[in-house]
Amino acid sequence: MNRPLPRIRIRGLEKAFADHRVLQGLDLEVPEGCSLVVIGGSGSGKSVLLKCILGLLEADAGSILVDGEEVVGASERTLERLRLKFGMLFQGAALFDSLTVWENVAFGLLARRRLRRSEARERAIATLAEVGLGAEVAELYPAELSGGMKKRVGLARAIATEPEILFFDEPTTGLDPIMADLINRLVRHTVKRRGATAISITHDMTSVRRIADRVAMLYGGRIIWEGPITEIDHSGNPYVDQFIHGRAEGPIEVLQPAFAG
Amino acid sequence: MNALAGIGRLTLAACATTGGVLIFGLEAIARGLRGPWYPRELALQMVRIGYFSLPVVGLTAVFTGMVLALQSYVGFTRFEAPQAIPTIVVLSMTRELGPVLAGLMVAGRVGAAMAAEIGTMRVTEQIDALVTLATDPLRYLVFPRLLAGVLMLPLLVLVADVIGVLGGYLVSVYKLGFGPIEYLTRTLDHLESQDIISGLVKAAVFGFVIALMGCYQGYRSEGGAEGVGAATTRAVVTASILVLTLDYGLTEVFFAR
Numbered sequence: 114m115n116r117p118l119p120r121i122r123i124r125g126l127e128k129a130f131a132d133h134r135v136l137q138g139l140d141l142e143v144p145e146g147c148s149l150v151v152i153g154g155s156g157s158g159k160s161v162l163l164k165c166i167l168g169l170l171e172a173d174a175g176s177i178l179v180d181g182e183e184v185v186g187a188s189e190r191t192l193e194r195l196r197l198k199f200g201m202l203f204q205g206a207a208l209f210d211s212l213t214v215w216e217n218v219a220f221g222l223l224a225r226r227r228l229r230r231s232e233a234r235e236r237a238i239a240t241l242a243e244v245g246l247g248a249e250v251a252e253l254y255p256a257e258l259s260g261g262m263k264k265r266v267g268l269a270r271a272i273a274t275e276p277e278i279l280f281f282d283e284p285t286t287g288l289d290p291i292m293a294d295l296i297n298r299l300v301r302h303t304v305k306r307r308g309a310t311a312i313s314i315t316h317d318m319t320s321v322r323r324i325a326d327r328v329a330m331l332y333g334g335r336i337i338w339e340g341p342i343t344e345i346d347h348s349g350n351p352y353v354d355q356f357i358h359g360r361a362e363g364p365i366e367v368l369q370p371a372f373a374g
Numbered sequence: 375m376n377a378l379a380g381i382g383r384l385t386l387a388a389c390a391t392t393g394g395v396l397i398f399g400l401e402a403i404a405r406g407l408r409g410p411w412y413p414r415e416l417a418l419q420m421v422r423i424g425y426f427s428l429p430v431v432g433l434t435a436v437f438t439g440m441v442l443a444l445q446s447y448v449g450f451t452r453f454e455a456p457q458a459i460p461t462i463v464v465l466s467m468t469r470e471l472g473p474v475l476a477g478l479m480v481a482g483r484v485g486a487a488m489a490a491e492i493g494t495m496r497v498t499e500q501i502d503a504l505v506t507l508a509t510d511p512l513r514y515l516v517f518p519r520l521l522a523g524v525l526m527l528p529l530l531v532l533v534a535d536v537i538g539v540l541g542g543y544l545v546s547v548y549k550l551g552f553g554p555i556e557y558l559t560r561t562l563d564h565l566e567s568q569d570i571i572s573g574l575v576k577a578a579v580f581g582f583v584i585a586l587m588g589c590y591q592g593y594r595s596e597g598g599a600e601g602v603g604a605a606t607t608r609a610v611v612t613a614s615i616l617v618l619t620l621d622y623g624l625t626e627v628f629f630a631r
Binding site for chain 2: 164167169193196200201205207208210220221224225226270274
C-alpha cells in the first residue's frame, strides 16, 4: 500500500483563548489537489484552524504537518519558508489601504525581490485579468472598489505568487447572490486549473456545493464528519443534516429566542 | 485583603506591559537591522513625521520663545538683570522646551496616527495578510517607523530651537527695547554645544518612544473600531507620560556631567 502523503495532516490540534477552548483535539487530512471545505457555525473555530496552519496563531497542543514539516512550535524562519507555499483570501479581503490595486496584487512578488516594479506591475495586471478585472482598476485604491471587486483583487493577490496551497476564508460572505456565484466559479476554476490544494471555510451551503471535493464539519472543536461532497446529503449525521438544511432545532445547541417555547 | 490584591494585580499588569513593550521594541530592532529593508516605507514615514509636523511644532516653538522672553523680563527686571533674557530663552529652548514640546506635539499628531493606522490594519486582518505574503510586519511596519522617529525628531527640535529663539528675539527687540545685535550676541555668548546636543539626544529618545508606543498599541489592538480608538488614546497618553518622565531622567544624566 503506497498511499500518497497528504499535503496537510493535522492531529489532536488544540487551541484555547483564555478559558474558551476553541479547538479540542481536531484531526484532519487534506490530500494533494483536493478542494476541502470546512463548514461549521459562526464562532466554531474555522478561522482559528486556518490561522493555526499558517502559523499566525500558535496552537497549544497537537501537530500540523505541511508536506511532512511540523508547523506547531516551528521557528519563525521555518514558518517564513513554509508560508511561501500558501496563498490566502481573507474574509474582508484585507487589502492594504495605502497601496494601489496593482501594488496589492504584486505585493507577494515584490516581497520576494525577484522582479522589478515594472515587471511586477505587468504580472499583476495579467493576474487581475484572470479574475475578470481590467487594467483600468490597477491604479485605483481599495477604498474606491465595491465589495465584490475587493474580493476579486484579494483573490488575485492570493494567487499572484502561484502558491501550491490556497486558503479561502468565507469567500462569499457579504456578497449578493450573483457576485457570490461568480466568486465561487473563480475559486473553483483557480484551484482546478492550477492543480492547487485548497481549504475553504464557509457557512454558505451554495458555496460548499460549488467549490468542494470533500467537506468536513467542525463542531465542538473537532471534525465530527468528513466525506466527499456527493455524500453530504446522506451523511447519516444529525449535526450535518441540521446544518445543511439550516434548521434551528436539532442537536446543535443554539440560544433559543423567547417565542420558541 | 481586596485592596492589597488590587495593588498586586496593578503591579503585575504594569510589569507585564513594560516587558511586552520592551520585547516588542527589541524584537523589531533586531529583525529590522537584519533586513530586508524597506526604504520606501522609511522615506514615507520620515516625510510624515518630519515634514508634516513642521507647522505645529513651529507654531508651538515661536509662541513659547515669545512668552519665555516676556515672562523672564517680568522676573529678571526685579533683580535688575534683564540682559539675562537672551540666555534664558536659548537655554530653555535647546535644553528643555524644544524637545519636550516637540515631543508632546508629535506624540499627539504622529503617535496617534500610527496607532490608528496599525490598529486598523490589525482588526481588518491586513497584518495577517502581510505575514501570508512573506513580509514580516515588524520589519515592514514597525522598524521604519521607529527609525523615522529617531531620525526626524532631532531635526524637528533643531528647527524648534531656531524658531523659539526667533520668537524671543521678536518680543525682546520690538517690545522690550533690546538692540538686535545685542540680543543675538548675548544669545550666542553663553550657549555651549552641550546645550544643543543634550536636547537633540532627548529628541531622539522621545522620537523612539513615541513611535514605539504608537506601533505597540496599534499592533496589540483588538475588537474593531472601538478597540482601535482605545489603542490610539493609550498610545498618546503613554507616550506623553514617558516623554515627561524620561525628560527628567535624561536631564539628571546630563546635569551630572
